[in-house]
Amino acid sequence: MRERTSWPWRAWEELMRDIQNAYEDIDAPRRSFVSSVEQIQPYRDLVHALSEVAELNDDTDVNCDVCFSYVLRSEGAYFVRLSMVGLYATFERLHGRGGADLIISRKDCSSDFERDVFRLLTARGFHVLSDSELNSAVDLALPGIDNEAVTVRNAIFSPEE
Numbered sequence: 057m058r059e060r061t062s063w064p065w066r067a068w069e070e071l072m073r074d075i076q077n078a079y080e081d082i083d084a085p086r087r088s089f090v091s092s093v094e095q096i097q098p099y100r101d102l103v104h105a106l107s108e109v110a111e112l113n114d115d116t117d118v119n120c121d122v123c124f125s126y127v128l129r130s131e132g133a134y135f136v137r138l139s140m141v142g143l144y145a146t147f148e149r150l151h152g153r154g155g156a157d158l159i160i161s162r163k164d165c166s167s168d169f170e171r172d173v174f175r176l177l178t179a180r181g182f183h184v185l186s187d188s189e190l191n192s193a194v195d196l197a198l199p200g201i202d203n204e205a206v207t208v209r210n211a212i213f214s215p216e217e
Contacts, residue, residue, distance in 0.1 A: 062188040074142030075196060075211050078122070082196050087215070090118050093140040099124060102180050106136065109172050123213045130169045138182070139212040145182040146190070146213070147173060160186045 063071065079085035094116075097103075103126065106112050110128040115135075117125070122141060128134040133150040148156040149170070158164075161184075165171040177184055190209040198206050198215045210217060 062186065063192060067183065071142070071144075071208065071212075072194075074144075075194065078141040079196065079211075085196055085198065087122065090122055090140055094118050099138050099180075102138070102176060105176050106173065109169065109176075110134070120216050121214050128173065131167060134170075134173065136173070136177075137213050141212040143181045143183060144212050145177050145184050147177060147184055158185075158187055160184050 076082060078089045079087070080089075103112065103124070106126065106128060110130040113127045113129075115125040115127050116123070121137075122139065124138045124140070126136045126138075127150075128136060135146070135148040135150055135156065137146045139145065147159045147170075149159060149166075150156050159170055159174060162171060162174060165174055174184065185208070190207065190213075192208045193204070194206055194208050194211045195203075196206050196211050197203055198210055200216065201210060
């Protein structure tokens with residue numbers, strides 16, 4: 057197994073278990089879990105809570121991704137991804153010039169709105185991922201990606217990215 061940068065051992069083991077459970081086979085992964093998770097809508101309560109603190113637009117594309125994606129607009133624009141693989145999320149502050157800053161802890165929050173969103177994510181058990189966690193190599197044979205280049209980001213959010 058390749059090195060897992062910046063992941064505590066137990067968190068890494070849990071991530072790998074979640075990936076195995078979702079895809080069923082890491083050497084021949086199946087994405088059939090996406091349609092059943094989409095039907096179940098396991099994060100419905102969280103999405104409702106997010107819509108109460110900001111204008112929320114669903115940007116989910118189950119044809120490409122294995123996550124629910126939402127654009128939030130309040131005092132600015134934000135992007136939240138909720139993985140269908142397990143309780144993993146990204147929370148990004150979008151810039152008008154096309155860039156984004158990941159918000160990975162309360163100390164990264166620069167407003168009450170950002171603290172509210174972060175609190176909603178963590179209160180429901182989501183691990184809000186950092187860039188180094190997202191870029192950690194993972195053993196999963198995704199079509200179209202060299203096995204040595206597959207990252208956590210590919211495995212739990214965007215297999216085709």
